[in-house]
Amino acid sequence: MSVHSVIKEQPGRTEQPSVHPPPHTLRSRAGRFTRKLTTKEGWFGDYDYAWLCMPTLPFAVGGKRKRKTMPPFYALESDLPLLLALTCGLQHALAMLAGLITPPIIFASALNLDADTSAYLISSSLIGCGILSLVQMSRIHLYKNYYLGTGLITVVGTSFATLSTANATEPVRRRLLWMERSHEVPALMRMEWC
DSSP states (O other), rough: OOOTOOSSSOOOOOOOSSSSSOOOHHHHHHHHHHHHHHHHHHHHTTHHHHOOOOOOOGGTTTSSSSOSSSSOOOOOTTOOOOOHHHHHHHHHHHHHHHHHHHHHHHHHHHTTTOOHHHHHHHHHHHEEEEEEHHHHOOOEEETTTTEESSSSSOOOOOOOOTHHHHHHHHHHHHHHHHHHHHOOOGGGGGTTOO
């Protein structure tokens, strides 16, 4: 760790998560839900939101005040404050959305597609990613020890690997389209989708 590091001590140990959480009755769930929505602790918790929103720039560490504590660490089964969960959830949703719609946008612009076809590509990408993400998260038992999906919260997205193939086939597509328009291609080889 460098001399100019913001935090000079290692974070402390966290508690081990319980393997078997206590059974939740309807009454305990209702009480937990009520406490979550009606208390300051449920909405804001003890999280240091200034730590979340104010970046520490490496070149500005010298004369500025230094952070003394790390933000709280939330384990897998921890109860997040609602504001923190909404903020981080929105951030993740926007980051995932950008990764899902970028390949169809690049693909449509590389092929010079019209706006309707471009919107169709983006919509089909989002619908396909949504369906496949649900299958991946569900962990459907097939037979014996075989499952469909992982059971983990994952997002199945469109691949950027298809872009190089699409860019490589563009000259072939243009040539076939030109040949079709100039009636040099037999009727069986005509590309109806262009």
